[in-house]
Amino acid sequence: MLIDSVAFSSSSFLPCTSTDLTIMRRVNDPLCPLCKEEEETSLHFLRKCRATINIRRLHFGVPFLEPSDLKQAHWITLLRFAKATKRFQ
Numbered sequence: 001m002l003i004d005s006v007a008f009s010s011s012s013f014l015p016c017t018s019t020d021l022t023i024m025r026r027v028n029d030p031l032c033p034l035c036k037e038e039e040e041t042s043l044h045f046l047r048k049c050r051a052t053i054n055i056r057r058l059h060f061g062v063p064f065l066e067p068s069d070l071k072q073a074h075w076i077t078l079l080r081f082a083k084a085t086k087r088f089q
Helices: 018-023 042-048 048-062 065-072 074-087
Strands: none
Touching: 042 065, 042 074, 048 074
């Protein structure tokens, strides 16, 4: 789905990651554009991207998230985190 020229995954409230965009043939490289260490998936972006450690710590209180942290996180906190990273501008 496209909203204001940003692609959104149908299975997520977050804009598409590099992996999603590679599958849709909109980009050629699924590598995370922030850390450039591994493939960017929703879980990589939310839980363990090293480029967003300080932002994650500010919003969630920890540098890396466990699956249980994501289950307990309020959706507004997740959106604020995504916005603060400026990844999807």
